Amino acid sequence: MLRCLPRAPHRPAGPRPPSRAAPASFTAAGRGSAAPLPLSYMVFDGSTPQSPLVFLHGLLGSKSNFRAIARALVQRTGRKVLTVDARNHGDSPHSPTMSYEAMSLDVQRLLRQLHLPKCVLIGHSMGGKTAMTLALQQPDLVERLVSVDISPTESVAVTNFQAYISAMRRVSIPNGIPRSTARRLAEDQLYPAVQASAVRRFLLTNLVEVEGRYMWRVNLEAISQHMADIMGFPVFHMPYPGPTLFLAGSDSSYVSSEDYPEIERLFPKAEIHYITGAGHWVHADKSQEFITAICNFLLVP
Template sequence: MYALPRCIQPVYAPILHPKYLNRTRVPSPCPSSGWTRSFHASQNLRIHQLAFDHHDNGGKATGSPIVILHGLFGSKKNNRSMSKALARDLSRPVYALDLRNHGNSPHDSTHNYTALAEDTEAFLQQHKLKDSTLIGHSMGAKTVMTMALRDPDCCSNIIAVDNAPVDAALASDFPRYVEGMRKVEEGRVKSQKEADAILEPYAKDLPVRQFLLTNLIRPSPSEPLKFRIPVRTLANALDDMADFPFTNPDERRFNKRALFVRGTKSHYVTDETLPIIGRFFPRFELVDVEAGHWVISENPESFRRGKPQRLL
């Protein structure tokens, strides 16, 4: 399967979208007084050290770094194959992160894009990563967009996979997934098979259930399986995951290169969002990949072929 040619320019050329630059102002702009520059925590947030995997192709990857962020209910493991491929193909070190409340990273009752951005900004500072390419899928996409608008100097460019810088309700699937995961924990299951049977009414597609069930762990041999992610915390954060911290592109803008990749079967980046993307990210380029929302895992080869080499 190949990336669909919705954009006229070739994938490998940076593109400017001037027709999106002079649209009407986004309504109800919010004041930016709460914005803080990169690497400086706001007073109300606690910064967490994030778990990560480092891929450097056996020490041969020496270029500028790539940092890749997963989506909601995911982890760094979701991006392991792609991270290895990018490190090998581009000779650039790749850092695949676990965002807070996911994977092996710490849990916190606060889960919004400002918190996710500040954790990741601190990671860049701690590991002295400069001129990075930030890649994020879904929740990770809004996180890298938030970082780019908070402090454009924090990275060289961004790749946002299947999300847009707008307030938009999550698909109704996500609340069902949360309910299903709660039922699994209430069932005190002893096996993946039992968990899958309980989850099936809430997630009909087997690949989605398999994805969600990667979060199941057994705390000890005698205990039932449980999710390593804090299901209740993430359930309470679903509204925050639908929001975007910035509403006025006249106040915050990222004038470096930005690639937006969307799945052709997904609704998260509609044509109606393109003018807003163009105002926040005036040098953005759009690439479509034949896939649903989980673009990288559903169609990794098209994602790899569709990446702009001059951006990466």
């Protein structure tokens, strides 16, 4: 039975797009089922033989987003922790395909490569939808599931990411200038569309220098072309039977009471917990509370 602490905020008013159809279970010929990619990842070694924690970041993020969290959880739980770059993000390969089926396959490939028969899968936003897709397709691989500030529904009505991507694509930086100057110019150009300084700093983590030229390391072209897929969620009919935590920010609208029926249908052992004072980037806004919630879910004393 669904447990929720505390009460969820309502999603802002507005029409909700219909769910996009997708295979109810994975097949090799399914939509977006191109060959899985070798993902870039970091390992933080633990001392116990328990299943590792695997972190999947959100849209426009990278594996480094969870570096401090990973170190803290190794200390608190003793478990090994992995943080992973999604395709078209960070140091992972680029691809024209950007569906949740494809991203789930990428993570499955990594788990096999590392000989991990089970893991605790923790995904934020886009990474949360990837984690949910994997758990629903291959429940035997997932000991426990944590979805951070995202639900298994359409996200179009509550997101600003399309505006962020459009702003990033408009940025123009001269070649051969110091990195500090390039970063300042990029931030100035982002400001009209992205006025929250924390969001600008987050986006600027993707600005890299390659042979004197500045560019975005994320594949903005592929992400833009597949934004409807990223904002949507595949249709599934069989639930994930394992323990699940939906960990959301009280100041965010990504997990709303409107989502509860679908959460309960697909994740019958789900709990929903809201961290007071946190927005969409829960782990950055309230890192200690986030770590404590994960430890409580893992039954760590």
